[in-house]
Amino acid sequence: MRRTRGSVIYVDSLDELDQRLASGARSFSGWRLRDLDLTDRSAALRAADVTGALFLGCVLRPDDGESVRARGAIVFPMIPAVPIEIYRTALYTPQELYDTADYADSLDARVYAWSQHEDSRDTALAQALHDHSLGLALDDWTHVRRLVGVMGGHGIERGEHAYADGARLGRMLAQTHTVATGGGPGAMEAVNLGGYLSGHDEDALDESLDVLSRVPDFAAHIGDWAQAAFAVRDRFPHGSESLGIPTWHYGHEPPNAFASAIAKYCRNAQREAILLEVCQAGIVFLPGAAGTVQEIFQDACENYYADESSLAPMVLVGREYWTERYPAWPLLQALAKGRPMEPHVHLVDGIDEAAELMRSGASR
Structure with a gap:
C-alpha cells in the first residue's frame, strides 16, 4: 500500500x-x-x-x-533516452501499451526493443527504478482487492476448447474475486477475458470467443491479434476489472488486452515472485508446461513453510495431465502430507470443480 x-x-x-x-x-x-x-x-x-x-x-x-x-x-534525476516512466505511479492500461496502430511502434514494442539492445548501468538503473515504482503502484491496487490467480500455458490458441475453458473459469472466479494472471497470451488471456466479461451474460462470452477465434494466435501478426481483442472490448465496453502481471523479459509474449490493470515488469524473477505473492485467495493451475510447473512448486514452497494463517489454496486442473503427462501432483501431494498445507492442495478434473473450491475457500 x-x-x-x-x-x-x-x-x-x-x-x-x-x-x-x-x-x-x-x-x-x-x-x-x-x-x-x-x-x-x-x-x-x-x-x-x-x-x-x-x-x-x-x-x-x-x-x-x-x-x-x-x-x-x-x-x-530522470534518466534520459529511456522509453519508460521510471518513477511511474500507476499500473499500465492496455491502451497505453498498445498506443499505436502499428504494434512495432507501440510503447510495448519500444520498451522491449530498448531492453534488448541497451546494456549499460543507466539501463539497469532505469529498469530497477521502474520495477520498484510499479511495485508500489501494484500495492496500491491490490490492497483493497481479494485476488485469485490462474496460471496456465501461453501456447493455447483462441478457438481451442482449452481457451474457452479458461475464459469460463475466469468468468466464474470473477463473481467472487478479482482475477489475476501472468498477463500474456494463451490461458492467461482467456482467463482475463472471462474476468472482463464477468458482468455480461454467456452469450457475450460466446460471441467474443467466436470473434477472437478468427485470429487464433499472435505469431503471424501481433497487431491483428491485439486488434481482435480491442474489437471485443469495443463491442462490450463496460468490462469488469482484472489484473495481468507480464514481463518484457519475454518479448515474444505480448500482453493481453483484457486485463484492466497491467503491472508489466522489466525483470522476470521479480515479476514471478510478485505474481504468486499477490494471489492471497489462492491459485488455480491449468495445464501448462515448464513455466507452469515452476509456478506450482514456487507456490508450494511458500505454502510448505507457511503457518496456518498464511496458507493460500492450490488447485490443479486436469487429473490425467498432472498425474501422467507432467506428474507434478504426486510430488506436490507428498510435500503437503502431514503439513498445514495438506487440506489446501487439490487435484480436480475440470473448471467447475476448481471454481467451486475457490468460492468455498479451497479447504476440506
Whole structure:
C-alpha cells in the first residue's frame, strides 16, 4: 500500500504536496516525492527541512537542487533516452501499451526493443527504478482487492476448447474475486477475458470467443491479434476489472488486452515472485508446461513453510495431465502430507470443480 502516513510517505502530485504544506507540514523527512515539477515551489523547498527526503525524477531549478542536496536530501534525476516512466505511479492500461496502430511502434514494442539492445548501468538503473515504482503502484491496487490467480500455458490458441475453458473459469472466479494472471497470451488471456466479461451474460462470452477465434494466435501478426481483442472490448465496453502481471523479459509474449490493470515488469524473477505473492485467495493451475510447473512448486514452497494463517489454496486442473503427462501432483501431494498445507492442495478434473473450491475457500 502506498504510504500516506508514518515515517515514509509518498507524494505523487503537486496538489497533495500543497495540501500537506497548507496543513502545516514543515519537514520532508521520510518523504518520497515522485515525478513532480517543483520549479514553482522554490519558496516551499527553501522553508522546509528536507533532511532525509528523496526527490525521485523531480524537476528542480538548479539552485533548488543544490540547496536541497546541501541540506540533506537525495535527488535521483530522470534518466534520459529511456522509453519508460521510471518513477511511474500507476499500473499500465492496455491502451497505453498498445498506443499505436502499428504494434512495432507501440510503447510495448519500444520498451522491449530498448531492453534488448541497451546494456549499460543507466539501463539497469532505469529498469530497477521502474520495477520498484510499479511495485508500489501494484500495492496500491491490490490492497483493497481479494485476488485469485490462474496460471496456465501461453501456447493455447483462441478457438481451442482449452481457451474457452479458461475464459469460463475466469468468468466464474470473477463473481467472487478479482482475477489475476501472468498477463500474456494463451490461458492467461482467456482467463482475463472471462474476468472482463464477468458482468455480461454467456452469450457475450460466446460471441467474443467466436470473434477472437478468427485470429487464433499472435505469431503471424501481433497487431491483428491485439486488434481482435480491442474489437471485443469495443463491442462490450463496460468490462469488469482484472489484473495481468507480464514481463518484457519475454518479448515474444505480448500482453493481453483484457486485463484492466497491467503491472508489466522489466525483470522476470521479480515479476514471478510478485505474481504468486499477490494471489492471497489462492491459485488455480491449468495445464501448462515448464513455466507452469515452476509456478506450482514456487507456490508450494511458500505454502510448505507457511503457518496456518498464511496458507493460500492450490488447485490443479486436469487429473490425467498432472498425474501422467507432467506428474507434478504426486510430488506436490507428498510435500503437503502431514503439513498445514495438506487440506489446501487439490487435484480436480475440470473448471467447475476448481471454481467451486475457490468460492468455498479451497479447504476440506
